[in-house]
Amino acid sequence: MKPDRNTEQTRAASGHPVAQWPLGLAALGAAALYASLAFMGIEISRLPGSVATLWYANLAGAWALAHRPHRDWLLMLPLMMAANVAVNLALGDALLPALCFVPANLLETALAAWAVQRVTRWPELLRSPTLLAKALLLAGVAPALLGSVVGAALLACASEQDFAYLWPRWLEGGLIGGISLLPLVLVLLHRRDAPLLRPGRRLEAVSLLLLSAGVSLVVPLAVPYPFVYIALPLALIALRQGLALTAIANLMTSVLTGTQIGLGLLVAPPTTLHWQHVLFYLPILAVIVPPILLATAMEGYRHGLRELRASEQRFRNLYTHTPALLMSFLPDGRLVSASDLWLEKLGRQGPEVLQQPFTRFMPAVSAQRMHDVVLPTLRRTGVCQDEPCQWLTAQGELIEARLSAVWERDALGEPSRALAVIEDVTEQQRLALFAAEREFTEVTLHSIGDGVVACDPEGRVQYLNPVAAKLLGSPAEALRGRLFDEVIVLLDQDTQQRIDSPVQRCLREQRVSGLPSTALLKGAHGALHPIQDSVAPIFGREGRLMGAVMVFQDVREARAMAQRMAHLAHHDALTDLPNRVLLQDRIEQACEHSQRVGGQFGVMFLDLDHFKEVNDSLGHAAGDELLRTVARRLQTTLRQCDTICRLGGDEFVVLIGQVDSAQDLAAVADKVLAQVAQPCHVAGQTITVSISLGLALYPDDGSTVERLMKHADIAMYRAKRAGRNRYEFFSAPPAAPPGGEPSDAVSRPPPPA
Numbered sequence: 001m002k003p004d005r006n007t008e009q010t011r012a013a014s015g016h017p018v019a020q021w022p023l024g025l026a027a028l029g030a031a032a033l034y035a036s037l038a039f040m041g042i043e044i045s046r047l048p049g050s051v052a053t054l055w056y057a058n059l060a061g062a063w064a065l066a067h068r069p070h071r072d073w074l075l076m077l078p079l080m081m082a083a084n085v086a087v088n089l090a091l092g093d094a095l096l097p098a099l100c101f102v103p104a105n106l107l108e109t110a111l112a113a114w115a116v117q118r119v120t121r122w123p124e125l126l127r128s129p130t131l132l133a134k135a136l137l138l139a140g141v142a143p144a145l146l147g148s149v150v151g152a153a154l155l156a157c158a159s160e161q162d163f164a165y166l167w168p169r170w171l172e173g174g175l176i177g178g179i180s181l182l183p184l185v186l187v188l189l190h191r192r193d194a195p196l197l198r199p200g201r202r203l204e205a206v207s208l209l210l211l212s213a214g215v216s217l218v219v220p221l222a223v224p225y226p227f228v229y230i231a232l233p234l235a236l237i238a239l240r241q242g243l244a245l246t247a248i249a250n251l252m253t254s255v256l257t258g259t260q261i262g263l264g265l266l267v268a269p270p271t272t273l274h275w276q277h278v279l280f281y282l283p284i285l286a287v288i289v290p291p292i293l294l295a296t297a298m299e300g301y302r303h304g305l306r307e308l309r310a311s312e313q314r315f316r317n318l319y320t321h322t323p324a325l326l327m328s329f330l331p332d333g334r335l336v337s338a339s340d341l342w343l344e345k346l347g348r349q350g351p352e353v354l355q356q357p358f359t360r361f362m363p364a365v366s367a368q369r370m371h372d373v374v375l376p377t378l379r380r381t382g383v384c385q386d387e388p389c390q391w392l393t394a395q396g397e398l399i400e401a402r403l404s405a406v407w408e409r410d411a412l413g414e415p416s417r418a419l420a421v422i423e424d425v426t427e428q429q430r431l432a433l434f435a436a437e438r439e440f441t442e443v444t445l446h447s448i449g450d451g452v453v454a455c456d457p458e459g460r461v462q463y464l465n466p467v468a469a470k471l472l473g474s475p476a477e478a479l480r481g482r483l484f485d486e487v488i489v490l491l492d493q494d495t496q497q498r499i500d501s502p503v504q505r506c507l508r509e510q511r512v513s514g515l516p517s518t519a520l521l522k523g524a525h526g527a528l529h530p531i532q533d534s535v536a537p538i539f540g541r542e543g544r545l546m547g548a549v550m551v552f553q554d555v556r557e558a559r560a561m562a563q564r565m566a567h568l569a570h571h572d573a574l575t576d577l578p579n580r581v582l583l584q585d586r587i588e589q590a591c592e593h594s595q596r597v598g599g600q601f602g603v604m605f606l607d608l609d610h611f612k613e614v615n616d617s618l619g620h621a622a623g624d625e626l627l628r629t630v631a632r633r634l635q636t637t638l639r640q641c642d643t644i645c646r647l648g649g650d651e652f653v654v655l656i657g658q659v660d661s662a663q664d665l666a667a668v669a670d671k672v673l674a675q676v677a678q679p680c681h682v683a684g685q686t687i688t689v690s691i692s693l694g695l696a697l698y699p700d701d702g703s704t705v706e707r708l709m710k711h712a713d714i715a716m717y718r719a720k721r722a723g724r725n726r727y728e729f730f731s732a733p734p735a736a737p738p739g740g741e742p743s744d745a746v747s748r749p750p751p752p753a
């Protein structure tokens with residue numbers, strides 16, 4: 001966007017009353033100012049000793065114009081020139097010579113105003129001697145040069161005076177006026193809202209101004225070569241005070257000195273040069289220009305100093321308040337600064353740590369390593385990076401850290417101090433340790449053969465190891481976050497009903513809980529896995545319940561083995577028929593049942609006939625085979641509800657349930673005799689065996705297991721004696737003598753040879 005020209009033009013003077021005055025008032029004010037300075041200049045030039053006009057009016061006019069946009073100049077400039085003519089006429093000049101001054105003054109004023117507007121946009125104008133010198137050339141020297149040429153030429157034409165005589169005098173007056181007043185104009189326009197005088201030094205300012213004025217007034221009257229002395233207070237002002245007071249003092253000096261020259265109080269020393277009068281005024285310039293440049297340099301220096309201090313303060317603030325652990329230490333290790341966070345971290349105050357060796361705040365091992373390894377490396381290479389170290393807080397806590405440092409070097413290249421950054425890695429290390437522990441735990445859980453399922457306090461699955469995931473047929477990620485009971489179905493092997501959630505029970509009771517020994521886990525594709533498990537609560541460090549973990553094993557083989565063992569304990573290994581233990585149990589149950597509900601049952605004692613001969617003739621294995629054949633035949637002949645037991649050897653006992661009479665039992669015995677008598681193939685031969693049976697009936701032949709078995713045995717031996725391959729009922733013996741065994745306890749006959 002193109003800037004508004006008027007705004008641009010008046011930017012330098014914005015905020016100044018002249019910029020805000022109505023145009024008419026501004027033009028009149030400018031004309032009045034111009035007239036008064038012109039009057040003063042013309043009056044001085046007409047003093048007896050004066051050789052030049054001290055012309056301030058054009059620069060003052062330029063100052064007024066610089067506040068206003070260019071269009072306003074169309075009114076202001078003519079009014080100022082009219083004032084110029086009016087003053088000349090009033091002081092006795094004729095109209096033509098008076099008019100001859102106008103073009104030159106008009107040109108000089110407009111040019112100076114234009115240049116002033118431009119140079120006041122330079123940001124460093126009042127802090128750079130170079131820029132100020134350029135500004136003096138552009139807005140002071142150049143307009144005076146041009147104006148003087150035009151003015152001297154016109155005046156030479158209108159009068160009988162020589163151009164060569166007129167021009168240097170005109171130029172001299174314009175230069176002194178311009179260079180004297182221009183710095184003040186630039187200060188006024190450029191300073192914006194800044195105070196004109198340096199704050200807190202007003203008394204000194206007034207004193208120095210009075211001194212300068214006094215020197216300017218007295219010295220020319222008292223000593224030769226007075227300009228050297230006049231320059232001294234100005235230099236002092238330039239050093240001590242700002243540019244503004246120097247500009248004021250300059251202006252005052254030029255006015256006073258010019259007036260003294262005009263009054264003939266300051267006389268030009270004799271010279272051989274033709275332009276002696278001209279050169280006589282030049283010392284004024286030589287006196288005022290160096291102080292103004294010096295003051296500008298001082299402004300630049302002060303500004304630089306302020307910037308440096310501000311920058312240093314910013315750096316200090318950054319250093320002190322930065323959210324990092326920073327410290328600086330001298331080559332001998334003494335601390336010179338520490339950031340707030342460093343102090344806070346160590347629980348220390350600045351005064352107690354500064355000038356102390358920083359290793360004092362480390363445990364002995366770390367301090368030793370600093371002295372032996374880190375500091376020598378730092379001194380040798382100028383830098384150290386991420387050196388592990390430890391710090392001790394005021395409360396005795398240990399901080400794990402890493403230290404990086406770099407030397408700052410002085411002008412001679414010697415290490416002056418080290419700036420160190422400390423990184424607190426306590427938490428980082430704790431997390432790394434935690435991660436390592438966690439990884440170890442995870443690897444362990446992944447490696448063990450048991451299934452592991454961990455839940456949170458709500459019973460939601462948080463972790464499954466691969467064994468558990470494999471059994472359940474789902475990846476751990478798919479099951480994580482779901483309720484344990486949704487994910488894991490536990491059934492009772494016997495009832496096929498769901499088992500109460502052991503996890504919920506554990507979480508509720510906050511103690512280890514287990515599953516019944518018949519628990520089954522429903523796994524992938526409905527497969528049932530016999531498992532045994534235990535669920536333990538997980539407590540955090542503060543004793544807070546954090547969840548529960550179930551560890552389970554697939555006990556298919558162990559449970560099958562247990563079942564086998566249980567079977568073997570109750571069955572005969574050769575025939576797999578129930579053994580004596582089971583038989584006794586069944587007979588006891590039958591006794592109890594019959595006692596409760598009534599009814600009869602039979603006990604049949606069986607013994608193979610001449611079995612020994614089979615063993616002897618065909619071998620023991622053939623005997624075994626024959627026993628298994630007989631067992632099978634008994635199983636196929638008898639009912640499911642009957643219990644067929646092998647007592648051992650060639651003896652079997654059968655519990656025949658639910659018989660109504662002895663005839664029923666006899667019928668069963670007949671069937672058994674018939675079946676056993678069938679020829680059978682043993683050891684490649686066809687043989688025929690027979691069997692002898694003894695029958696006892698509950699309750700007539702006994703109401704206890706022992707008596708029923710004993711009586712059936714007796715009956716069996718009776719059958720043997722009666723010729724074998726037959727059965728005999730137990731004949732009820734006569735009543736037993738008091739206190740003795742019944743007399744039917746016949747002894748077993750010896751087996752046939």
Ligand SMILES: Nc1nc2c(ncn2[C@@H]2O[C@H](COP(=O)(O)OP(=O)(O)OP(=O)(O)O)[C@@H](O)[C@H]2O)c(=O)[nH]1
Pocket residue numbers: 574607608609610611612613615619620621622623624627648649650720724750751752
């Ligand atoms: N093959 C085999 N033989 C057995 C086993 N247990 C016992 N025996 C034998 O079975 C035979 C039993 O004979 P007994 O019942 O006393 O006599 P027996 O030859 O059958 O004659 P009687 O019973 O009087 O008809 C003995 O020779 C035992 O050694 C077994 O488990 N297997």
